[in-house]
Amino acid sequence: xxxxxxxxxxxxxxxxxxxxxxxxxxxxxxxxNREARxxxxxxxxxxxxxxxxKTYGEAAxxxxxxxxxxxxxxxxxxRKKVKAA
Ligand SMILES: [Zn+2]
Numbered sequence: 001x002x003x004x005x006x007x008x009x010x011x012x013x014x015x016x017x018x019x020x021x022x023x024x025x026x027x028x029x030x031x032x033n034r035e036a037r038x039x040x041x042x043x044x045x046x047x048x049x050x051x052x053x054k055t056y057g058e059a060a061x062x063x064x065x066x067x068x069x070x071x072x073x074x075x076x077x078x079r080k081k082v083k084a085a
Contacts (some may be wrong), residue, residue, distance in 0.1 A: 006016040010031050014021030020028055040047050052060035 006019075008014045008016045008021035008024050009019050010024040010027070011021060012024060017025060020031070024031065030072070037047075049060060050063050056063040
C-alpha cells in the first residue's frame, strides 16, 4: 500500500496522517484502549482484577460489582434527565 494513500484506521473515511486522520489522531489512545479492553473481554481476561485486589483484597469482585451497579444507576438517572429536558 502506498504511504500517501492510507485511509484512517478508525473512521475509514479521511486520509490518514500515519495511522489515523487528523480528527481521530487525538483520540488514538482512547481508540487503542477500547480495542484492548474489547479483546481482553473476548478472551475472558480480567485484567482489572489486579488493581481492584490491591485496594480491596478478597472483596475485590463484590466491590467492583457494587461500583458498576452504582455507576449504571446514576447513568440511567442522568439519561432520564436528559430525555425529559
Ligand atoms: Zn479518522
